[in-house]
Amino acid sequence: xxxxxxxxxxxxxxxxxxxxxxxxxxxxxxxxxxxxxxxxxxxxxxxxxxxxxxxxxxxxxxxxxxxxxxxxxxxxxxxxxxxxxxxxxxxxxxxxxxxxxxxxxxxxxxxxxxxxxxxxxxxxxxxxxxxxxxxxxxxxxxxxxxxxxxxxxxxxxxxxxxxxxxxxxxxxxxxxxxxxxxxxxxxxxxxxxxxxxxxxxxxxxxxxxxxxxxxxxxxxxxxxxxxxxxxxxxxxxxxxxxxxxxxxxxxxxxxxxxxxxxxxxxxxxxxxxxxxxxxxxxxxxxxxxxxxxxxxxxxxxxxxxxxxxxxxxxxxxxxxxxxxxxxxxxxxxxxxxxxxxxxxxxxxxxxxxxxxxxxxxxxxxxxxxxxxxxxxxxxxxxxxxxxxxxxxxxxxxxxxxxxxxxxxxxxxxxxxxxxxxxxxxxxxxxxxxxxxxxxxxxxxxxxxxxxxxxxxxxxxxxxxxxxxxxxxxxxxxxxxxxxxxxxxxxxxxxxxxxxxxxxxxxxxxxxxxxxxxxxxxxxxxxxxxxxxxxxxxxxxxxxxxxxxxxxxxxxxxxxxxxxxxxxxxxxxxxxxxxxxxxxxxxxxxxxxxxxx
Numbered sequence: 001x002x003x004x005x006x007x008x009x010x011x012x013x014x015x016x017x018x019x020x021x022x023x024x025x026x027x028x029x030x031x032x033x034x035x036x037x038x039x040x041x042x043x044x045x046x047x048x049x050x051x052x053x054x055x056x057x058x059x060x061x062x063x064x065x066x067x068x069x070x071x072x073x074x075x076x077x078x079x080x081x082x083x084x085x086x087x088x089x090x091x092x093x094x095x096x097x098x099x100x101x102x103x104x105x106x107x108x109x110x111x112x113x114x115x116x117x118x119x120x121x122x123x124x125x126x127x128x129x130x131x132x133x134x135x136x137x138x139x140x141x142x143x144x145x146x147x148x149x150x151x152x153x154x155x156x157x158x159x160x161x162x163x164x165x166x167x168x169x170x171x172x173x174x175x176x177x178x179x180x181x182x183x184x185x186x187x188x189x190x191x192x193x194x195x196x197x198x199x200x201x202x203x204x205x206x207x208x209x210x211x212x213x214x215x216x217x218x219x220x221x222x223x224x225x226x227x228x229x230x231x232x233x234x235x236x237x238x239x240x241x242x243x244x245x246x247x248x249x250x251x252x253x254x255x256x257x258x259x260x261x262x263x264x265x266x267x268x269x270x271x272x273x274x275x276x277x278x279x280x281x282x283x284x285x286x287x288x289x290x291x292x293x294x295x296x297x298x299x300x301x302x303x304x305x306x307x308x309x310x311x312x313x314x315x316x317x318x319x320x321x322x323x324x325x326x327x328x329x330x331x332x333x334x335x336x337x338x339x340x341x342x343x344x345x346x347x348x349x350x351x352x353x354x355x356x357x358x359x360x361x362x363x364x365x366x367x368x369x370x371x372x373x374x375x376x377x378x379x380x381x382x383x384x385x386x387x388x389x390x391x392x393x394x395x396x397x398x399x400x401x402x403x404x405x406x407x408x409x410x411x412x413x414x415x416x417x418x419x420x421x422x423x424x425x426x427x428x429x430x431x432x433x434x435x436x437x438x439x440x441x442x443x444x445x446x447x448x449x450x451x452x453x454x455x456x457x458x459x460x461x462x463x464x465x466x467x468x469x470x471x472x473x474x475x476x477x478x479x480x481x482x483x484x485x486x487x488x489x490x491x492x493x494x495x496x497x498x499x500x501x502x503x504x505x506x507x508x509x510x511x512x513x514x515x516x517x518x519x520x521x522x523x524x525x526x527x528x529x530x531x532x533x534x535x536x537x538x539x540x541x542x543x544x545x546x547x548x549x550x551x552x553x554x555x556x557x558x559x560x561x562x563x564x565x566x567x568x569x570x571x572x573x574x575x576x577x578x579x580x581x582x583x584x585x586x587x588x589x590x591x592x593x594x595x596x
Contacts, residue, residue, distance in 0.1 A: 020044045020106040023061070030060055036089060038111070041290045041529035046096075046109040048089050054112050055122045061099055061108065062127050068099035068108060069417045071124065073541060073558040074134035076142045080116070081168045084526035084548050092116035095144060097124065098530075098541070098558070102417075102431070105438050109530075114144065123148040130420040133566045141166040141254075151202065156247040156595060160193050165255055172259045196231050201243050203233050212240060215577070219248045223326055223581045226591030230568065230580070237576050244568050250595040257555035261521025262288050265552070267358035269542075272557060273593040274355060275315045276536045277347070279308035281360035283533035286441060287542040288362045290529035292495040292522075298485040300364035301443045306377070306480035307359070308442075308535075309473040310347060313384070314340050315536035316466045316473075319588050323463050324395050326585035327404040332395045339387055346376040362522075363496025368489040377481045384474055388467070396467060405460035409583035411571050412457050419570065420563035423538025424469065425587055428454045428461040435534035447476050459586040466588070495522040521550040530556075537561055537588050557596055561589045 024037055024045050031053065038046040049057045061068045077094045079085065091113030099108050112121060123146040124131040135146040136155040143164040146152060154161060163170050171177065198205055198214060206212050218229035227248035233241040253272060257265050269284045270277060282304060289296060296304075317340050321333030344354045350373055351357035351366070359366045395401060413429035426433055434451040436444040452468035454461035490497055498518055504511040530543040538560025547553040564587045572580050 018043065020104070020108075023064075023104075023106070023108055026064060027057065027060070031057065038088060038528075040109075041527055042531070044107040044109070046111060046528070048111045048113065051112050051114065051121055054110070055124070055127070057110060058097065058099075058124055058127050061110070066101055066103035068101040068104075070100040070102075070420055071097065071128035071131055071134070072100040072107065072420060072539075073098035073543070073556070074124070074131055074138065075543075075556050075558075076138045076144055076166075077545060077554045077556075078142065078166065078168045082545075082547050082553055089113045093119060093142060093144060095121055095138065098543070102433060107532075119144045120147055122146070125149060128420070129418055129570070130563050130566055133562065140164070143167065154247075156250040158190065158193055158247075160189075165252060170255075172255055196243075198233070201231075203241055203243070210235070217580070219245075223584060225322070225584055225589055226594075228565070228589075228591050228594070232577065232580070234577065237578075239572050239575055239577060239580060241573055242569050242580070244565050246565060246591070246594055248595070249591040251592070253596045254555055254557055257552045259551060261550050262524055262552065263362060263521055265555070266360065266362075267356065270356040270358050271592060272540075272559060272596060273535065273537060273561075273590050275311070275318060275590055276593075277307075277311040277314075277355060278304070278351070278357055278359055279311045279533075279535045280540070281358065282308055282442065283531045283535070283540050283542045284544075285360050285362050286531040286533065287529050287544045288524065289496075290531060291524045291527055291544060291546050292362070292493070293525075294363050294491050294493045294496050296364055296442070296491055297488045298443065299487045300489050300491070302480050302484055303365050303369060303489060304360060304442050305444065305447070306477055306484075307347070307350070307357075309476045309480075310343050310380075312473045312536045313470050313477075314343050315588075316470050319466050320391070320396075320463060323405075323459075323585045324401060326581055327401050329395060329398065329401060332391060335387070336391070339384065342383060343380060346373075346380060349373070349376055361490060361496070363493055364488070364490025369484075374481060377477060381474060381478055381481070384470070388470060392467065396463065402460060405463060405582060405586065406458060407456070408459045408579050409571055409575070409586065410456065410458040411567070415567075415570060416457070419567040421538075421567065422560050422563075423534070423588070424462055424465040425538065425564060427451065428465045429457040430455040433539075435532050435539050439532060441531070441533060447479050449473075449475050459582045462586045462588075495524065523548060523550055535560070537590070537593060538564075559593045559596060561587070561593045564589055565594055 020043060024047065027035055036048040038048060040046050074097050079091045079094055093114045095112045095114060097110040114121065121144060123135060133155060135149055136152060138144050139152055140154045140156055141164055196214065196216065213234040215232040215234055217232060219227045229245040231243045232239050253268050256268055266281055269280045273280050317336040321336035325333045347357065348354045350369060351359040413431050416426045416429045430453055432451045432453050437451050449472045452465050452472065454465050498514045499510045504514045524546040526546055526548040528545050530541055532539055532541045540560060541558040543556040544552055545554040572583055
């Protein structure tokens with residue numbers, strides 16, 4: 001196809017004084033003026049480039065002074081039904097790259113327009129290794145082909161699947177399909193496609209002296225921490241190579257977002273990482289608030305922080321307990337589950353639910369804190385520090401645990417950044433990147449807390465970062481308890497809150513507004529917004545596209561653990577099978593978060 005011409009609007013010739021936009025001038029100096037900088041709600045540049053130059057531009061961004069060291073996200077948008085694209089380059093499908101620079105503490109989004117008749121684009125796997133899975137996902141969901149990709153095949157769906165689900169012509173509701181039937185022939189057909197053929201993955205069955213053994217671990221294995229399969233190529237107990245295989249927990253949550261109202265999608269965000277609870281609501285509702293221009297009251301922001309940190313503590317307790325269990329220590333996980341029940345009791349008293357409250361709302365929270373909530377929080381703050389001291393002394397200083405985790409499943413900071421690792425996995429390599437500190441949101445800049453780091457990058461370091469983060473989360477919760485602001489718990493904004501019920505009985509216009517807001521949902525302004533947040537397992541990002549409707553046109557969910565699993569071969573190859581179990585135990589993975 002002829003390359004899409006990208007016209008430069010008049011205002012783009014002016015120099016933007018915002019620090020994050022300095023890279024745009026560097027790009028223009030290097031490649032000329034032919035860049036279109038798209039206006040968006042977030043405070044970092046979105047730049048459209050021609051397909052023929054995308055690899056050159058990406059390589060420049062990767063190697064420029066103060067480089068964009070991490071490919072944070074890569075996905076696509078089917079633009080064909082989008083009505084409100086005023087001023088944007090013509091595009092049937094758009095591939096976008098979200099890049100992150102630690103030295104600049106800034107991001108850039110690079111977009112490439114593609115024509116429906118020619119969905120081909122050069123691969124970025126030679127620049128960032130973690131582009132591998134992202135590009136396979138775009139191929140799987142949209143049908144875009146990446147030239148030069150080492151193994152371009154479906155990743156979330158079976159190889160025999162027909163169609164590409166995130167295209168707009170692909171139906172979103174189960175009722176639009178004939179009932180699913182599973183007979184013996186179909187079951188045998190599906191089982192045959194699950195058979196692992198080493199040659200299909202570029203693996204050899206042996207060398208001139210011996211045959212390798214292929215071990216299928218999962219998808220139903222307790223140490224896999226979910227429905228996850230990894231095929232191991234073994235020479236004795238040594239892992240020569242391995243193939244992680246995901247998609248067994250794929251639910252199509254990004255597709256669901258296209259048929260849920262802005263409000264009714266909130267419960268789905270709880271279940272992306274089912275251990276994250278309210279913390280998983282945070283980046284989504286903040287993204288919608290960014291689209292709508294809603295300012296959240298101080299009290300609501302403080303409540304959100306407190307609830308997110310309670311879920312962070314609960315996640316980390318489960319993580320530490322199961323990590324110790326996977327090394328052979330059975331007792332601590334039971335004690336830690338007892339601690340988690342205390343926290344869930346407080347969460348239930350405040351929200352009405354335990355694991356999946358879906359309690360944050362666009363503009364605030366579902367309701368205010370109940371009477372005597374302070375007593376529940378104070379009880380946790382009195383209980384937990386003494387328990388943590390016991391865990392540290394009895395379990396984390398245990399010589400067997402240390403022997404099984406020190407110098408095991410080790411990687412350095414350079415590798416972590418190349419593979420897109422965030423959260424505790426990155427901080428265990430000495431890099432203190434925590435979104436709450438680097439890019440504070442919901443008032444995190446007002447809290448006194450440290451970002452724990454370790455430097456060894458091994459399994460033990462990852463466990464210890466989690467452990468120290470529990471103490472820091474307790475500090476944040478205590479500050480919420482001692483300094484909870486007064487005032488409203490939700491914004492007074494028509495896109496966030498229906499009119500008061502008493503007014504609807506007096507004023508017909510208010511009644512109509514209330515009815516439309518509750519039945520159809522609010523209509524968000526057209527535009528794009530993205531919000532990054534430090535959820536319980538790392539940095540998550542919701543990239544929302546609104547087409548001036550009651551539902552999202554495209555919701556892209558970047559989850560942290562998708563990249564963590566992709567890193568397995570680079571860490572485990574050359575190690576023992578038992579080290580893989582320790583690796584899986586210490587990267588804090590939930591398969592719903594990986595597969596979405």
